[in-house]
Amino acid sequence: MGKTLFDKIWDSHIVMSKAGYPDAVYINTHFIHEVTSPQAFDGLRKRGIPVFRPQKTRATADHNVPTMDQHLPIKEALSRHQVEMLTKNTAEFGVELYGLGHPYQGIVHVIGPELGITLPGMTIVCGDSHTSTHGAFGAVAFGIGTSEVEQVLATQCILQYKPKRMKIEVNGQLKNGVLSKDIILYIISKISASGATGYFVEYAGEAIRSLSMEARMTICNMSIEMGARGGLIAPDETTFNYIKGREFAPQGADWDKALAYWKTLYSDSDAQFDTILSFDAADIEPQITYGTNPGMGMGVTQHIPALGEVEEKERPSFKKSLEYMDLQPGSALLGKKIDYVFIGSCTNSRIEDLRLVADFVKGKQKAEDVVVWIVPGSKQVEAQAKQEGIDKIFADAGFQLREPGCSACLGMNEDKVPAGMYCISTSNRNFEGRQGPNARTFLASPLTAAAAALTGRVTDVRSL
Amino acid sequence: MSKIFQHLISTAVPVPIENIDTDQIIPARFLKATTRDGFGENLFRDWRFDANNQPKADFVLNNSMYSGKVLVAGKNFGCGSSREHAAWAIADYGFKVVVSSFFADIFKNNALNNFILPVQVSEDFLDSIFRAIEADPQTQIEVDLENQFISIKATGEKESFDINPYKKTCLLNGYDDIDYLLSLRQEIGQYETTREFNF
Numbered sequence: 001m002g003k004t005l006f007d008k009i010w011d012s013h014i015v016m017s018k019a020g021y022p023d024a025v026y027i028n029t030h031f032i033h034e035v036t037s038p039q040a041f042d043g044l045r046k047r048g049i050p051v052f053r054p055q056k057t058r059a060t061a062d063h064n065v066p067t068m069d070q071h072l073p074i075k076e077a078l079s080r081h082q083v084e085m086l087t088k089n090t091a092e093f094g095v096e097l098y099g100l101g102h103p104y105q106g107i108v109h110v111i112g113p114e115l116g117i118t119l120p121g122m123t124i125v126c127g128d129s130h131t132s133t134h135g136a137f138g139a140v141a142f143g144i145g146t147s148e149v150e151q152v153l154a155t156q157c158i159l160q161y162k163p164k165r166m167k168i169e170v171n172g173q174l175k176n177g178v179l180s181k182d183i184i185l186y187i188i189s190k191i192s193a194s195g196a197t198g199y200f201v202e203y204a205g206e207a208i209r210s211l212s213m214e215a216r217m218t219i220c221n222m223s224i225e226m227g228a229r230g231g232l233i234a235p236d237e238t239t240f241n242y243i244k245g246r247e248f249a250p251q252g253a254d255w256d257k258a259l260a261y262w263k264t265l266y267s268d269s270d271a272q273f274d275t276i277l278s279f280d281a282a283d284i285e286p287q288i289t290y291g292t293n294p295g296m297g298m299g300v301t302q303h304i305p306a307l308g309e310v311e312e313k314e315r316p317s318f319k320k321s322l323e324y325m326d327l328q329p330g331s332a333l334l335g336k337k338i339d340y341v342f343i344g345s346c347t348n349s350r351i352e353d354l355r356l357v358a359d360f361v362k363g364k365q366k367a368e369d370v371v372v373w374i375v376p377g378s379k380q381v382e383a384q385a386k387q388e389g390i391d392k393i394f395a396d397a398g399f400q401l402r403e404p405g406c407s408a409c410l411g412m413n414e415d416k417v418p419a420g421m422y423c424i425s426t427s428n429r430n431f432e433g434r435q436g437p438n439a440r441t442f443l444a445s446p447l448t449a450a451a452a453a454l455t456g457r458v459t460d461v462r463s464l
Numbered sequence: 465m466s467k468i469f470q471h472l473i474s475t476a477v478p479v480p481i482e483n484i485d486t487d488q489i490i491p492a493r494f495l496k497a498t499t500r501d502g503f504g505e506n507l508f509r510d511w512r513f514d515a516n517n518q519p520k521a522d523f524v525l526n527n528s529m530y531s532g533k534v535l536v537a538g539k540n541f542g543c544g545s546s547r548e549h550a551a552w553a554i555a556d557y558g559f560k561v562v563v564s565s566f567f568a569d570i571f572k573n574n575a576l577n578n579f580i581l582p583v584q585v586s587e588d589f590l591d592s593i594f595r596a597i598e599a600d601p602q603t604q605i606e607v608d609l610e611n612q613f614i615s616i617k618a619t620g621e622k623e624s625f626d627i628n629p630y631k632k633t634c635l636l637n638g639y640d641d642i643d644y645l646l647s648l649r650q651e652i653g654q655y656e657t658t659r660e661f662n663f
């Protein structure tokens with residue numbers, strides 16, 4: 001019987017598989033950042049052991065960094081301390097750091113791919129749930145906790161139980177104004193925030209194949225929002241063309257060898273999945289979330305479910321969520337006034353996202369009382385945007401182009417949406433307080449966010 | 465880290481909300497610490513305290529009728545961010561067991577790695593626990609790791625739960641995964657030499 005892509009990669013990384021024990025899985029690339037690594041380095045110190053393979057771990061500072069005046073010392077003492085700890089730990093243990101001021105600095109899931117560190121066939125982990133992003137290259141990539149970060153630092157392996165496999169096909173062609181962000185928000189709204197828990201997902205089908213690498217990353221990024229361990233897409237010419245020539249990508253004879261291997265990375269036609277789901281791209285319209293988990297989403301022209309449409313058992317949580325959002329069951333969101341627009345995060349802060357938004361808003365002005373933050377995913381994205389003159393378009397539109405970091409995606413730095421305000425965000429989580437205490441988040445695509453920036457309201461981008 | 469109990473009888477704290485994500489368990493702004501200590505203070509911070517840091521009377525952790533080493537929560541507990549700080553906060557607050565009808569994967573691993581036992585029960589059993597606590601906040605819950613069952617003392621209702629045998633041994637003996645992985649270092653080195661594409 002044939003194997004799935006996931007099984008091919010997983011099986012070839014097993015160092016030890018013993019009855020009664022989880023698999024010891026070898027990790028090719030380990031990314032770390034300032035928030036989930038200090039306690040792991042402390043653990044190594046307590047045990048008196050080094051990092052086992054320091055050249056296989058790469059570090060950056062992203063979660064906690066300011067997005068203005070990055071050349072100045074970080075003002076907030078605790079954040080500064082955490083970033084300094086990363087510098088100290090990586091220096092002490094011999095790990096490469098792309099810290100503040102480094103031309104490669106950026107959100108960990110943006111820089112791995114753009115530097116050619118992320119490659120097909122790899123196993124990749126990071127103390128961050130959106131590590132699933134790297135699955136877009138046909139890698140097995142997943143988020144881990146800090147104890148597991150310590151495991152990987154200590155042994156380059158991780159103990160894991162093999163997840164089940166799910167295939168999600170999106171067939172047909174996307175309609176106008178519909179982006180990959182809409183595909184994934186749509187899927188999550190159909191299968192819920194826990195619909196893929198226990199699974200590793202492979203995305204397939206014509207609509208997925210037609211996407212650029214950056215658009216594929218947006219899809220894989222949000223796999224965790226339906227509970228999946230990770231998500232991946234078989235590599236193809238689009239993948240290979242994207243990787244070729246990047247800083248750390250294989251070159252010359254190594255490239256040829258790697259390419260030959262990568263071409264074997266697909267699910268065999270007789271491979272067995274535990275679950276297969278199919279969706280039709282033509283059914284997807286621009287999406288928006290109304291609640292406090294990413295599964296609470298709908299088409300932008302639709303209505304929030306009425307109480308009667310929600311299963312009785314789920315009503316208390318549903319009501320709590322809508323109370324937090326200050327929205328009425330059964331109402332529409334179209335035309336709802338918004339206060340903030342955040343275009344950024346590891347879901348949608350890449351150069352294509354910025355280009356798309358710039359094209360759309362060129363020569364136009366933001367609505368008067370809306371604050372618009374554009375936070376590029378990395379120094380390289382920022383530099384590219386400036387080179388292409390995108391920064392001017394944003395400035396003319398009244399948008400603030402800031403410096404790279406996680407920013408208002410999780411509000412760990414100063415970039416917080418004030419209490420009670422509504423923000424359309426291209427990030428991946430609309431949890432209570434995610435963008436700041438009592439802030440209210442509508443997740444959407446960069447186009448839908450850009451449309452809202454211009455009108456100051458929830459808008460169907462197809463109507464502009 | 466301390467060894468987990470083998471057996472426990474305790475009152476429980478009910479939080480009958482579904483999809484509790486780790487941002488609620490410990491909001492991002494409290495993730496700036498570089499040690500594992502003290503997170504209990506900020507467990508469920510924004511549900512427990514208002515903007516002026518005053519306790520919210522209607523949240524269960526502020527209600528002295530409810531206490532204990534067992535946290536009982538609605539389905540899909542611990543979804544969202546992989547932050548292990550959520551498990552640290554739960555442990556630091558004094559919980560030893562979390563009961564739900566469904567756990568998010570990463571949270572489950574993080575809990576086990578911190579000697580907190582995630583007990584997954586059926587929806588019906590979860591409802592029974594919530595009902596029993598509602599009827600009497602002093603309801604005792606018994607959790608037996610060795611024999612893998614959970615019961616409601618007052619009613620005698622009982623359900624067995626699954627735990628992986630390896631993880632069970634770790635919990636009962638206070639071993640962690642690194643001990644096991646470090647014992648494999650030779651095999652790991654050997655594996656590295658066999659890989660044609662060792663990126």
Ligand code: SF4
Nearest residue numbers: 130345346406409410
């Ligand atoms: S951008 Fe948001 S989701 Fe992505 S790594 Fe940063 S905090 Fe996590």
